Amino acid sequence: MIRYFNRRTKNYNIEKVAGDAYLKWIYSSPLGMKFLEIIVKKKIFSKLYGLFCSTKYSKRKIRSFIDDFNIDMSECAIDYNDFNCFNDFFSRSLKKNARPINMNKKILISPVDGRLTAYEHINLNKIVQIKGFTYSLCDLINNNKTPVKFNNGTCLIFRLCPTDYHRFHFIDWGKCESYKKIKGDYYSVNPISLENISNVFCKNKREWSIFHSNNFGDVIYVEIGATCVGSIIQTYCPKKDISKGAEKGYFKFGGSTVILFFEKNKITVDKDIIEQTKKGYETRVLMGEKIGIQYEN
Template sequence: MIKYFNRETNSYEIEKVAGDKYLEWTYSSPVGMKFLDIIIKKKLFSKLYGQYCDSSLSKNKITKFINDFNIDEKEFKHEKENYKCFNDFFSRELIEDARPINYNEKIVISPGDGRILAYENIDPDKLIQVKGLTYSLLELLEDENLVKKYEKGTCVILRLCPTDYHRFHFIDNGICSETKKIKGLYYSVNPIALEKVPKLFCQNKREYSILNSENFGDILYMEVGATCVGAILQTYSSLKRVKKGEEKGYFKFGGSTVILFFEKDKITIDNDIIEESKKGFETKVYMGERIGLKL
């Protein structure tokens, strides 16, 4: 059971997890863990499932998925009948006003839909995965020169569930660097998996870039792949000016994660998100929604 905080209703809700029984079996049973180690975490498994989700054979999954998870079709840019495969639906675009963006230059917005954790004054050697499990920024980035830049800064972790809108966006105007890709495995990023696999983010496939932003310093954007994620696709043009709210890229099928790192004394995260994070609860947010302020 995964409980998260709904800041709109100021209450806790239970997440309806896609493939919950499969996740529990895989990450909690001896047989499941063995299967995970031999097959599921490997690239081939996710590649093959990704190919299925790219094929017309997967189209019949779309309506059932929408109904099972009560996804709002009114937000879709295209009618569901026009999606050629499940990945077309999964990486769907939304109508223009589905995600209002706060363009105030002092406001920090969420880069996507999902459930968010945030930590301020971070220790690069002890980043929190879940209570009791940590990892280091050096292990995550594999670049010693970048680690000191974000010492005592802010870390924001946005977990995108399979039921979420799966495009991610820039949170400020600026110039974004080229993307650096790091090969890795394909563990689930669901909290069930995060509690079982030490240093999970450091083991999974991931990629990152630096946004030299107008208002919030140099922001490190990292996208982390997961089980059954066919691809992380960057749609922005590197070293060219981007605008707040503009699309940066999208994930194909699977739950995924966007991690942001801010330099020291650049921003402050909204108190409700910080307090829930301290208690170990994620907060539900939408792309374009305020999550913090410029210092």
């Protein structure tokens, strides 16, 4: 059972997990773990399922997925009947007013819909994956030089589950460098997986780039694929002027993760998010909503 904090109601909600019984078997049983290592984590498994989700035959899954997970289609830019396949539905765009963006230059917004955990004053060699497991930023981005100035900074981890809006956006005005791809496996990023597999983020397929934010300093963006994520699609133009809230890219089918790294003394994360992280809970956030402010002495 996965509980997360709902900022609006101040209550804890239980997350309805797609393939819950399957995930528990795969990541919690000896036979399931063998199946995971031999087949599930492999690129071919996710690629084949991703290809199926791009065919017209996958369209029949859309209506039942909407009903099972109570997805609000009034936010969607087009009617569900107009999608050609499940991947089109999964990477759907929303209406312009569906995600209001706080345009105050001192306000830090969420780049995605998802469940957020936040860590301040991070040790670059011991970043928290989940209680008991840590990883290194150098290993995460496969780069030994870039991370130094992010020591003692802030790390924000956004977990997107399959029911979420799966496009990711920029948190500020600025310019973004070209992205770099890192090949890897396709483990789930669900908490069930994070509690049983060490260094998941450093093992999975991922892409990263440096965003030169006008108001929050340099920010490392890391997009991480997971089981059944066919692709990470970047849609932005590198080294061009970017507006706050502009789309950076999107994921095809599957749960996914976006991680942001900030330099020291650049942002102050909202207290409720920090408090819930310390208690061991993720906080549900929507793209464009306030999650912090510009750091002030």
